[in-house]
Amino acid sequence: MSLQIGQTILAARRAKGLTQEALAGMIGVTAAAVSKWETASSYPDITLLPPLARALGLTTDELLAFQTAPTAEELRILSDRLRCIFDEQGFDAGCTAADDLLREYPTCGSLKLTVGSLYYHYIASALNNAADATQTAEDISIRCLSLFEQGEQQCTETGEKLMAKSLRINMLTMLGRYEEAEALIDSLPQKLIVDPEQLRLGLHLAQDRLEEAAQLAHRALLTHLGETSTALMSLTTVSRRCGDFAAAHLYVQTYRALDALFGTDSSNGLLLEIMLAQDEHDNARTLDLFEQYIEAQLSRTLNYCDNPYFSDVQTQVPSANELNEMRQLTLRAIEEDERYDPIRQEPRFQAALNRLKTAISSGR
Structure with a gap:
């Protein structure tokens, strides 16, 4: 961490109309010392900070640009x-x-x-x-x-x-x-019965503050979609572990239908369906889904700027490097997952995996 004290001294000295010689004389140092401070060649001795601050009309905190926390x-x-x-x-x-x-x-x-x-x-x-x-x-x-x-x-x-x-x-x-x-x-505190944001949404609509109302509604939609997707994923996991595959299929299909309806990432839904097919030892189905999953990974952007539901509420779009890191993690998971062993030698499996490896190596 570098101190910016030199810039502060320079700006305050000029604001007070002082020359380097005048400031130096006020605190008992040479003009050369002041010059070195202002060019960041050296820092004032700690014992000089109080008189230097007084000479410039600053507090020592202002002189040192001290903050307990960033704004x-x-x-x-x-x-x-x-x-x-x-x-x-x-x-x-x-x-x-x-x-x-x-x-x-x-x-x-x-x-x-x-x-x-x-x-x-x-x-x-x-x-x-x-x-x-x-x-x-x-x-x-x-x-x-x-x-x-x-x-x-x-x-x-x-x-x-x-x-x-x-x-x-x-x-x-x-x-x-x-x-x-x-x-x-x-x-944790008990959840409020009434969501303040929903009340605010109603207020904005009544006030005809339509842009703000739309943003609140989009944010609520994104939040509730995430909560619904998480619940469906959990229900799928519970049903798979209980051996209730009919229920698991229902939850997975609902999960994927929501992705399709709202134009969100399809790869998680495909992965859920792959795990279900593996549980049922349906190798043909697993292979079909695996190819779709790899294609979803390759086309994945997680950029919803053009999505009519979420364009104004997405705060961060993953970079190409981030997406490539995610693909590398996906590749590692596939290579280490023994559940893929029944189809690992299939030419279609190898071809799909090679497409993923090529994309990773090219950084696309």
Whole structure:
């Protein structure tokens, strides 16, 4: 972290109409020393900070540009900068940059939530380059959990505290620490009977604030679609484990119908159907679905900017590098999954897998 004190001294000195010699004389140093400070060749001695601040009409905090935490806008800019580093330079470089910021703002809970979320978002990059993917995933999850715990303690806004707790629950569940996760769930406040956003939507409609009403409605639609898809996925898993394949087929088909209706990513629904076909030992069906799944992976963009339902509420579009990291993780999962063994030597399986490998190697 570099101090910007030289720029502050230069701007404040000029604002007060002082020459370097005049400022130097006020605090008992040479004009050359002031020049070095302003060009960042050196920093003032710590004992000179109070008289220097008084001479320039600043507080020492202003002189040092001290902040306990970045503003919301600064945090957004920092997050975007970190995303670029993770995306373009890799996971290790992103971690180094994130750690520098955490040292700069050690008590900023919002930053810790941001960094922990980025670590998890880019976990595919770390796993693709790991000698032991299982251990790496556990190490990153533990790191994220620590950041979310600190974030919850340091955040002041109720919404952020709840978000931190939710993230902690997800991490604990992934780590198999189920009792701790359940205790945290029990500590969450009861869900409000009325959603304030739905009330706000009605208000905006009554006020004819149509653009704001449309954005709230789109956001609600995206939220509820996600919740519905998660519930259908869970019901499919329960039905498969219970051997109730008729129910599992119903849930999978409903899941896929929602993807088709709203124009969202089809690969997860296809993967659910592949697992169901594997449970039923239907190799022909598994092979057909596998080819469709690979094609869905290759055409996947997760960009809904032209989607009439979600174009105005998508906050982040994955980059080409992110999509390629996801494909690499998919390839690793396929190669390590013994459930594909019955069709692994099929020419169609190999051809589909080679299309995925080619796309990965070309970075498309």
